[in-house]
Amino acid sequence: MWPWGHLAVAYLLYTIYTHRRDGRRPRTGPLIVLTIGSQFPDLIDKPLAWxxxxxxxxxxxxxxxxxAALLLPTVALLAYRVDRxxxxxxxAIGQLSHLLSDIPPSVLLSQDFSATTFLFWPVLEPPAYHSPDSLLDGFLRYSMGWYEGVQLGLVLVALIVWYHDGTPGLGAVRRRLEYIGSTVAGD
Known part of the structure; x- marks a missing residue:
């Protein structure tokens, strides 16, 4: 799955979580962490491999x-210690949704779980798949198929839900950009 697909899945799961658990919309701080969590596996593995x-x-x-079994409790403990x-x-929702959404849809259709061995590395070898020569090569070879169309559909749904949630985090981004703009301009 591409980065925007991972973020869409994570946001949709997280907004369901916050609405059900707390009866409120997602807040900016946790959304930033959710975004990082939703990209974390690829931010580590792709550069180190490709x-x-x-x-x-x-x-x-x-x-x-x-x-994940070591990382998630560590993050939860650190969050508790800094009173966040x-x-x-x-x-956790970002990280785990990333792992689950990297399972190819064919696994569910064929019930052939050989494509899930990456989840149990280094005990099991990862499945063989094309690895680009670099991160840039990975993006340059991007092609649009039905699976990418589904991901874009998820992004659209996530954007609609995010808008319905009141665009959480957008105000913080605007303030940050204004601050950077005023700093660069010398105000």
């Missing part, structure tokens, strides 16, 4: 449930 050749594939180390408990679930 650009530096340290990992055997772009879905290994931080796509592993073993890393909402950050733990936000990161």
């Amino acid at each position: 650009s530096f050749g340290v990992l055997p594939a772009g879905r290994t180390f931080s796509h592993s449930v073993f890393v 408990p909402a950050i733990g679930p936000a990161f």
Whole structure:
């Protein structure tokens, strides 16, 4: 799945979580952490595999449930210690939704689970799939198929839900951009 698809899935799951658990819309701080969590496995694995050749594939180390089993409680503990408990679930939803949405749809249709071995790296070898020569190569070889169309549909649904939620986080981004603009302009 592409970054925007991961973010869309994470946002949709997180907004359901916050509405059901707290009866309110998502807030800015946890949304920032959710965004990071939704991209975290690829931010680690893709460069280490595609650009530096340290990992055997772009879905290994931080796509592993073993890393998640150590990382998620650590993030939750740190969030609790800095008195920001909402950050733990936000990161967990982002991270776990990333792992689950990287499972190819064909797994569900064919019940052939061999494409899920990346979740159990290094105990199991990751499935063989085309690895670009670099991050840039990965984006340059992007092609549009039915699966990418579904991802764009999810992005559209997530944008509608985000708008319905009152565009949480947008005000903080605007303020930050205004601050940067005034700093650059020398105001």
